[in-house]
Amino acid sequence: MVKTPKRTWLKWMVRLLILAAALFFVIGGPLPAWMGRIVPAFSPLTLFAESISQRTWYAGLFWSIPPLVVLLLAVFKGRFFCQWICPLGTLYALPVKISRKTKILQIRINALIFWIILGGAVIGAPLLLWLDPLSTVSRLGVWTLGPGLLIPLFLLFSFFQPQVWCTHLCSLGYCFDLANRKTSKAVFRRDRRQFIAGLGLGAGAAAILPALRRGSGQDIGKNQQKSSVLPPGAIGNFAEICTRCYACVNICPVEIIKVKKGGPLNELAMPELVFEEYGCEESCNLCAQVCPTGAIRSIHHDRKWRTQIGVAKVEREKCLGWTDNQYCMVCDEYCPYNAITTKMRGNIPCPIVDPTLCRGCGACEGACPATREGKAIFVHPVQPQRQLKGLS
Amino acid sequence: MQKLTRREFVKAGALGTAALAAAPAVSTAAAKDKTDVWVFEGESNRALMEACMKTIYENGGFGPNAKKVALKVNAAWDRTPEQAANTHPELVDVFLEKVIETGVKVVMPELPCQRAGKSFVSSGLQAVADKHKVKMIDLKKEKREFVDIEIPGGKTLKKERVARDFLEADAVVNMPVAKHHGGGTLTMCMKNWMGAAEGRKFWHVKGLHQCIADFSSFMKPTWAIIDATRCMTSRGPQGPSEDMIYPHQLIVSQDQVAADSVAALLFHDSPYKVNYLEIARDMGIGETETSNMNIHRITV
Numbered sequence: 001m002v003k004t005p006k007r008t009w010l011k012w013m014v015r016l017l018i019l020a021a022a023l024f025f026v027i028g029g030p031l032p033a034w035m036g037r038i039v040p041a042f043s044p045l046t047l048f049a050e051s052i053s054q055r056t057w058y059a060g061l062f063w064s065i066p067p068l069v070v071l072l073l074a075v076f077k078g079r080f081f082c083q084w085i086c087p088l089g090t091l092y093a094l095p096v097k098i099s100r101k102t103k104i105l106q107i108r109i110n111a112l113i114f115w116i117i118l119g120g121a122v123i124g125a126p127l128l129l130w131l132d133p134l135s136t137v138s139r140l141g142v143w144t145l146g147p148g149l150l151i152p153l154f155l156l157f158s159f160f161q162p163q164v165w166c167t168h169l170c171s172l173g174y175c176f177d178l179a180n181r182k183t184s185k186a187v188f189r190r191d192r193r194q195f196i197a198g199l200g201l202g203a204g205a206a207a208i209l210p211a212l213r214r215g216s217g218q219d220i221g222k223n224q225q226k227s228s229v230l231p232p233g234a235i236g237n238f239a240e241i242c243t244r245c246y247a248c249v250n251i252c253p254v255e256i257i258k259v260k261k262g263g264p265l266n267e268l269a270m271p272e273l274v275f276e277e278y279g280c281e282e283s284c285n286l287c288a289q290v291c292p293t294g295a296i297r298s299i300h301h302d303r304k305w306r307t308q309i310g311v312a313k314v315e316r317e318k319c320l321g322w323t324d325n326q327y328c329m330v331c332d333e334y335c336p337y338n339a340i341t342t343k344m345r346g347n348i349p350c351p352i353v354d355p356t357l358c359r360g361c362g363a364c365e366g367a368c369p370a371t372r373e374g375k376a377i378f379v380h381p382v383q384p385q386r387q388l389k390g391l392s
Numbered sequence: 393m394q395k396l397t398r399r400e401f402v403k404a405g406a407l408g409t410a411a412l413a414a415a416p417a418v419s420t421a422a423a424k425d426k427t428d429v430w431v432f433e434g435e436s437n438r439a440l441m442e443a444c445m446k447t448i449y450e451n452g453g454f455g456p457n458a459k460k461v462a463l464k465v466n467a468a469w470d471r472t473p474e475q476a477a478n479t480h481p482e483l484v485d486v487f488l489e490k491v492i493e494t495g496v497k498v499v500m501p502e503l504p505c506q507r508a509g510k511s512f513v514s515s516g517l518q519a520v521a522d523k524h525k526v527k528m529i530d531l532k533k534e535k536r537e538f539v540d541i542e543i544p545g546g547k548t549l550k551k552e553r554v555a556r557d558f559l560e561a562d563a564v565v566n567m568p569v570a571k572h573h574g575g576g577t578l579t580m581c582m583k584n585w586m587g588a589a590e591g592r593k594f595w596h597v598k599g600l601h602q603c604i605a606d607f608s609s610f611m612k613p614t615w616a617i618i619d620a621t622r623c624m625t626s627r628g629p630q631g632p633s634e635d636m637i638y639p640h641q642l643i644v645s646q647d648q649v650a651a652d653s654v655a656a657l658l659f660h661d662s663p664y665k666v667n668y669l670e671i672a673r674d675m676g677i678g679e680t681e682t683s684n685m686n687i688h689r690i691t692v
Binding site: 281282320326327333335336340347369 | 595596597599
């Protein structure tokens, strides 16, 4: 295909427009909630790796169509998506004219990454799926030090080796090479070593991950670090399934979904609920609506309303009622489920949590005004999450 | 006779830094005349509120030169009007209609407990405000709206930050729903002012009832209108409650303490079951004894 200047110009217009639109969707703002899902949900790699991991086709018909169209495009047009649509590709292509054409990274490891993802998916944990370019772009919606550096780093890299990410590392790009009917056989034959190594590494790592989690779990106990409360609808192996696209972090209207700091390896930079000022709202399921991976199941409001994600516990020695003899009961006031019962000590009302009614929404923890030794009521996670029967 | 401290504050023109050290203590002498309290009773919320507004305008309205009225409703919770956690929107609708008719501007600032996007909407109050093109100010978002004040009569609470609109308005109207409250026993006018104070979270640490009384010695409304059309008697302030009562009443006074004391009798046999009313009596913030009130009972 001969590249005319006119065609190049058109291509850049399209790419920049799509990049702008993607950033617009990712940053969100006043847009409808589901738009936060668009960018990460376009990846067929995410769709298939997650479906294999979860042994279920989690995405509904609506959200299955865009990634399947993208894949179909690859069958006939190869890397068309990379060259015309992918916002990350556009970003890395920006310095292509002024880039020095050095070859710092010599070997392509995109096949290895791709097969590690699929190998892990077979075992049930699609490791490295967070390297999917569209999840990476989606991550731009939330600034975090570690994961947030990935894009600037490779943008800088692109000044020395043009589009090094796209050609050497991108697992989605490799997925398109493999899907392309013209190149698939040759590509597969070329990278058969990476196929074997990747599958082995991915499956092996995914298999030992649960052991790793148990081991680090004990460490948590020693350090007295709190384990994470997860968004309502989060599935059992949320930490491994989540691609860290942060669509949920970005959409949460009360900003209680935060990126986890520290913790065991498998929970690295995972979204978790932190109840500093607010609790998880009774009538909101936006995080479930935007999650592109099924890590947070798309649960309907009625079901979310009953989903117990944790149980609150009062720490009496810090409590204004129990210890300071103050009229407080703010936890009761903010509890939307009437899960706090009142025990009178003389004139002073004191809170007790009814665990059969407590959903773990954290409204109490968010509002607790105790300051002497910090808050006096904390939500402890319930995993797996379950449906509360007592709510009416 | 009322509106002492807040008015003095406005006159002093000391917004921002608030040097109010020399402000007069709260007048207890005002209680010599019997305090007027109106109790409207009837099934129709609109008729109740129309009667209430008529009475208000027959008794001085919002002052001769009032141009701006700040209305403090209760719109704190993501609950429907029937659940009685927020002021009933039908009442607010009539209030806005009647006040705006006279050419007076109204603002509705509120510091909700839950996100305004939920509580203002579910309560039905955002819709009513929009209908009358009144600005409902979410004080949770607009932190710059708070101004430092000093409370000369305060025992525990001597300083607070108050929403600017309440200080700048020519008249303020306190219009809560009466309901059960875990820590405060009952929410009525005095307790409702917590939705105007930025530092309310610390009141529980300092002593909730004393802080409520202290703050009410500063924030005195031109009119206190208590929505007692339907009330929670348990599981307040948010509910939902299974123990509802339906007094179908509006309790109106220029003395918020008197209004609270009358409303408290819907729930308890004595107003002093509510600790902050006992403190209000001892501090002389307002009238708590019904024997010292002229209670006009009006059936609508």
